[in-house]
Amino acid sequence: MNKLTIYIDDKQFQAEPGKSILEVCREHDIEILTMCHLKGVNDVGACRLCLVEIEGMSKLLSACTTKITANMVIHTKTERIKKYQRITTELFFAERNHVCAVCVANGTCELQDLGYKVGMDHIRYPFLFPKCEVDTSHPWYVMDQNRCIMCTRCVRVCNEVEGAHNWDVKNRGYQVRIISDFDTPWGESITCTSCGKCLQACPTGALWPKAIVQGQMKKNPEIIDELMERRKMIL
């Protein structure tokens, strides 16, 4: 298949049709910030961190869900993009109750890393301080809505990789929440297989094993893509 010529940050690249802008950037070590993207499951463009500027288009588009086209001219590091990345990051922190100091994921959290990457030294938006549920009903795991950023990586990995579809989403706007089964306690779920893939997929400390304390969290989200690759080999 003929490769397409595209331009990213004033450099020319050849890439296969059908690939997303994010895939091409990652192949060429061009950094694009992401939170909802997880290799191995479908992209949904939920987090809006991977926005890029494409010449000829007034709107910013998400790199994870936008396929490349011939002669596309893409900019990934403009001041406009940096401004939106900073806003998005601050809104993540302002929307729920993120307290890194006492979080089990402190030091292994993608949201915390993001804050450092965008140089977030303060948050300009009022904190919502929502009252969020901590679901401890599962015998091994905890779901803490306070730390959830609604990336839906857990929902997709549960549905697309495990095939259980325990996790889903309810409500809209700032009231949106991840739910187990039909909004029942996780420990009462009849679909959850307790496989733990959602814990590996979660970028923050929203999903974590009861048996560990801060300093013992080891996240391996890459395992999801590895599993999918191995399945392709079997099939």
Next chain:
Amino acid sequence: MDNLVKRTISISPVTRIEGHAKISIQLDENGQVSDALFHVNEFRGFEKFCEGRMYTEMPIITPRICGICPVSHSIASVKACEMIQGIQPAYTGNLIRRLIHIGQNISSHALSFFHLSSPDFLLGYDCDPAKRNILGLAEQYPEIALRGIRLRKFGQEISERITGKKVHSGGIAPGGMAFPLTEEARKALIKWIPEAIETVQLGLNILKKFHDENFKFVQTFAASPTLYLGTVGPDGEAELYDGKLRFMDADGTILHDQADPKTYLDLIAERSVDWSYLKYPYYKPYGFEKGFYRVGPLARLNVASKMKTPLAQREFEDFKALGNGKPVHGTFYYHYARLIEALSSVEEAEWLLNNPEITSGNIQTHGQWNFPEGIGCSEAPRGTLFHHYITDETGKLLKVNLLIATGQNNPAMNRSITDVARQYVDGNNMKESMLNRVESAIRCYDPCLSCSTHAMGSMPMAIELKNADGMIIKVLERI
């Protein structure tokens, strides 16, 4: 002013302590002290906002109560968690926890003595308040200030070498430790011991010289008798990490010995007062009026029969001689007791670092929720600390009770400032040094009212004279 019925002197903020507080001194119509109140005007709310969290998060959440004694909170918390899980910590994990706890005690005691209190002894109560702090000390006695800072550094380095962080370190986990002590770290830490012992002994010499030169002041400074609570080992030895409770009355009679910390609610009750956010705990069998007791270094040494280590034991015998077989009530002797504990801690750190098991890999046992209730106790630098958790059957916290050392000293601190105010404050003739002596009574307890606020004498202090209607008649300001 002569026709005033009542006046109030307010010391706000109280300086060179951990946190924010103020003191009100009530004068009668003759300008003499009628009463004094210690107000803690901060509210933290940990007991409430921890409800609904998973109990295993508490060893990480509760250390944030304080930047000086976070390890004691972690230790009390993991012990409560271990009771909930019904497990014992791994042998080496327990040794490492004990070592980190000792490190914190050294660091905290060094801070209290060298940074916060020694300026009073070395520079004098009448010294310019702007210079009566660690910086003023560094100007006049650079060697002493540096040694004090390094002693504190040693204590913090123990934590850093094990967990990677000096303060608020992670890894103190139910069942033991998440991180081991490496041989390299052990070797680096043990090099500190001779210097640390020398520094504590230097502090003891400074303090003893002050005792000799100010014998009457030291003997009579806020010396009202109280009950005492501390933790002791099986043979009555002073203990900071594990052990059982011992309550002693003002005459030295042991009221309770080898009491399991899990029974603390049979021994201690609390009451709120309307002038402070700090509660008033008291010894339950004696009731609120007669049951106030003290915790912390003075209390621990008063209740103990002996020290575990040789150099500290020698000092302990001198300390005991001060009371002539009875408890030592003089609040000023808190400093002496604190340094004896620091000496004991450095010696015990050496023992632990020479224990061949300390670097083994047996650091954590694992458990899960088994029981709905957990109570943990440890001796924080400022006194006995209790954590009490009630959970549902999934491990979610339903109720949290944290009984913190400074809170337990609260009634006694009030008594002490009243004693000192009556002794030194004359409302008709107010001097800054006079009010500093009142503050100094609080500083003896080294109270930790919040997490690591270091004022070091640089904060302004306003002394207000008010009439009975609350109108300010006269203001003295410390800049």
